[in-house]
Amino acid sequence: MTQDTLPSAHPAIPPRRIGVLIANLGTPDGTDYWSMRRYLNEFLSDKRVIDLPSWKWQPILQGIILTKRPFTSGANYKTIWNTEANESPLMTITKEQVAALRDRAAGLWGDRVMVEFCMRYGNPSTEAVVDRMVKAGCDRILFLPLYPQYAGATSATANDQFFRALMKQVWQPAARTVAPYFDRPDYIAALAGSVTRALNGRVPRKLVASYHGMPKRYLMQGDPYHCQCQKTSRLLREALGWPEGVIDTSFQSVFGREEWLKPYTVEHVAELARQGITEIAVISPAFSSDCIETLEEIQGEIREAFGHAGGKEFTYIPCLNADPDHIDVLTTIITENLGGWI
Missing domain, CATH: 3.40.50.1400 (Rossmann fold)
Structure with missing residues (x-):
């Protein structure tokens, strides 16, 4: 059924696309106390990161750690903060990586593939980006955590959050996750x-x-x-x-x-x-x-x-960041994992 043949009361259906969602760790929105507290609370409340029972850990986290640590962490972030863009270097670099990957995807597949990024902690959240991609017509999403080596506290928790986001979709897209690439x-x-x-x-x-x-x-x-x-x-x-x-x-x-x-x-x-x-x-x-x-x-x-x-x-x-060799690697990984979809 095409858009032209839908009944008048039928919700609009966007053209089908494939999504590639790049995930990084996350970043606070700012270096102030409350921005740091929100970010640290989300990060340190993750059971994959701190696996202590909530009854034991949360009083320590809420009563002691989140009272003091946002000040020291904020001071540390201030020393490296990208003041021109008002964002952390991680955010700046991730945007550069994704911009380069979008260029590669456009050259290879035109507008059939949508490349976005999300953060496991902070913004843009995994849930918000998945929702945006589904609304843009992505009925298949490849999820790529930017961690070469697998760990429960990095790769697995990013995947957890991705699947939690999928659970909230009425029309759930097909999904794939990328394996660790530490030995490629x-x-x-x-x-x-x-x-x-x-x-x-x-x-x-x-x-x-x-x-x-x-x-x-x-x-x-x-x-x-x-x-x-x-x-x-x-x-x-x-x-x-x-x-x-x-x-x-x-x-x-x-x-x-x-x-x-x-x-x-x-x-x-x-x-x-x-x-x-x-x-x-x-x-x-x-x-x-x-x-x-x-x-x-x-x-x-x-x-x-x-x-x-x-x-x-x-x-x-420095890390590989947006180095062309790194973008080559990520492009190859994406291409391999899109096999059968495009």
């Missing part, structure tokens, strides 16, 4: 290229591959994140043709009192300096976009820990 040769090649360019082809004493952290308990429960991070580091070293021992894998952003995946980056870089390794480079292969963890934590706290322990030269290698 083209992704590893893009990482290696970024290292080579940043270091002008030289081999550092140490390249620290710093991944976002998670409680060790999650690994023991079967989360594959730790193993996938280790494999990414190994494949990166092999792609660069470096000897064993040049790349170290570590984990950052520790939260709470329980043991997290080790070594902790902030402690590891200080230990390297104390051992006499005073020149290091740091890369963040778990992040597709530079964000508070890379721009403030790595280039602030972690860099300072290295310097205070005697380190001299600290090189941060």
Whole structure:
């Protein structure tokens, strides 16, 4: 049935399209107390992130953490905030990535494919963007979380939110999610290229591959994140043709009192300096976009820990962001996952 043959009282039906929905972690709307509190409340209330029983965790979160942490987090965000656009760097970079992917999609498929982005926490929300895509005629949606390595607290919670959004649709689109791509040769090649360019082809004493952290308990429960991070580091070293021992894998952003995946980056870089390794480079292969963890934590706290322990030269290698090699990888992933749909 076409629009021309619909009964006069029938709701309008938009032309059929395929949607590609890119998902990133999220960002506060501003650096003020209430913007930070709303964002942190959503993030830290996620059971995939903090899996403590609500009766135990929520009084701590609402009564203690969200009273103080929005001030310190807001101050940290202010140091990296894109004041011209009044948004976080993560938002700016995600927009650049999606703009580049839209250009690629238009060249490949014309207006048949709609490329949008959402944030797991904050705005634009997954629910709002899914609703907009369905209203625009997307009867099939490919969901791509921007996490190379799978983790319950990143990839899985993004997928959870996507499916929750689908549950609210009267006419639910068909849906696919993209598998982790931590060991794809083209992704590893893009990482290696970024290292080579940043270091002008030289081999550092140490390249620290710093991944976002998670409680060790999650690994023991079967989360594959730790193993996938280790494999990414190994494949990166092999792609660069470096000897064993040049790349170290570590984990950052520790939260709470329980043991997290080790070594902790902030402690590891200080230990390297104390051992006499005073020149290091740091890369963040778990992040597709530079964000508070890379721009403030790595280039602030972690860099300072290295310097205070005697380190001299600290090189941060940016995330792949909107680099053409990265856009090539994402375009190929999208094309492969649209197989049979277009």
